[in-house]
Amino acid sequence: IDDIQKLQKALKTADDIKESVEKLEKEYKDIKNNFSDDYEQSRKSLKQVDKWIKSDYERARSMAKLPDFSVGNIGMMLFGEQAAGRFNTYLGYAATARKYANKTKSDKPEKVKPPRLKGQDIPFPDKNARPDFWIKRLSLSGQTSDQLKLKGEVINITDNQQFIGKPTEADISGTRDDGAQLSLNAVFDYRNELPMETYNVNFTGFSMANTQLSKSSMLPNKLKTGTGNVLTSLKLEGESIKGKIDFVGDKLVFEFNEAKAKKNKIEQIIRDVLEGIKKIEFIAYVSGTRDDLDFRLSSNLDEEISKGLKASIAKEIEAARKKIEQRIDKEVGKYREQLDEVVKDKEAQLKAELDKYQEKVDQQRAKVDAKKKEIEDKIDSEKKKLEKKAKNKLKNLLN
Incomplete structure (x- = not known):
């Protein structure tokens, strides 16, 4: 009986160990799942870089409004x-x-100052x-x-x-x-x-x-x-x-x-x-x-040239924007590729470590399961021996 009690105690210990291993395995799976989620989010973030750049472009364009050009002369x-x-x-x-x-109109004759004490002829205009x-x-x-x-x-x-x-x-x-x-x-x-x-x-x-x-x-x-x-x-x-x-x-x-x-x-x-x-x-x-003339002139030329200036400068700005965009894409693309390689490399390393950890957990669980089965088999064997001894003693008592 002492042997059975020892075996049952050993079985309980094996169950405790198995429970610890299973708990450890659960923690491992949680870590692995979290890593997978983080890794997937990182890959999405890499793709999001393009959207961020495009968003910055659009925000900059909305802020850079072209002025109204006035060429009124x-x-x-x-x-x-x-x-x-x-x-x-x-x-x-x-x-x-x-x-x-x-020169041709009949003007009134100029007034003439007559000599002193002399008469004067006064003309009367005939309307x-x-x-x-x-x-x-x-x-x-x-x-x-x-x-x-x-x-x-x-x-x-x-x-x-x-x-x-x-x-x-x-x-x-x-x-x-x-x-x-x-x-x-x-x-x-x-x-x-x-x-x-x-x-x-x-x-x-x-x-x-x-x-x-x-x-x-x-x-x-x-x-x-x-x-x-x-x-x-x-x-x-x-x-x-x-x-x-x-x-x-x-x-x-x-x-x-x-x-x-x-x-x-x-x-x-x-x-x-x-x-x-x-x-x-x-x-x-x-x-x-x-002596004081005011001269003004308005034409469709002013409006047409104003629109032309705005369109041409907008075209220049768009061309410059594309050059900047291409340059940024080139620079960002270079670092994006480097970052992608780093993420992939770290993923491979961490995955390898997780796989090793999983392998060790599986090995420990297999050992615990084998030991538990061994103990359970011994307990069954001891129980059978005890049952056999008990039957023999009972038989001897009856004879």
Whole structure:
């Protein structure tokens, strides 16, 4: 019995050892599972690097907003001189008309200081006095130096508009073989105290080839080809001047002075934008007096160049972004590969250690199981021996 008790005690010890081994194996499995999860997360993190980089790119792009470019003087630089010249031409016509109007009108004679104690002749103006001359209708025809054929008429040319109650008015039209057409109406009104002249000129379909523009190195110096349409209105009343020019140029081809080198990127961008523009519209305004004129000009050029600048600079930024992205990808890719190799190497090492640990656990568990079976077999054997002895003793007692 003592032997059985010892064996049962040994069996209990074996069970305790087996329980410890199983607990240890469970801890090992937990460690292995945690390692597998961590390793998988590490691999996902490596893949996440690309997403992080892309996210940084997008965040940087959202912060780097392009400014609104304002180039409000390009139209003025290109066409301001031509528009101002047109206004000056009509102002010159008005000045000439006033000059001759003053020469022909019947002014009051200057006051003469009579000699002392002498009489004086005082003239009384005749409001109903007939004019010295009155050309009711004058027909005109001719041709300009640029082959524009003109015809028209001027009515009521006189030295006394107050008497006839009508202003002098000119209506002239013109055509050219290339399709250009001119329509001009001018009114010279000197019936009131303030002289007044109005001009309305519509010139359409004229060629703009070789039109001189700007002397700036960054702007075209002239037009190679193009068709223009211009509507001009101008009113002068006393010293007051007010006028407007509406211009539309189509099928335009600019010519740049190639002798002048492009100085910087902005000049190149402006040149590229202008070379792509085929239609230009502008409105010019003049107001004030001869000694204090306000001249303004607005055109679609400013907006087109502004958009072109923005698009070109955005393109440059995008190209730079791609270069930076490629460089970062190259650098990050190099370290990503190194990191991947390190992770794989460490995984292999740790896996090998875990496999060794698993092998030892399996060996210990096998030994414990074998020892436990050995003890259980011995217990069964001892029990059988005891049962046999007990039966023999019982038999002897009965005999």
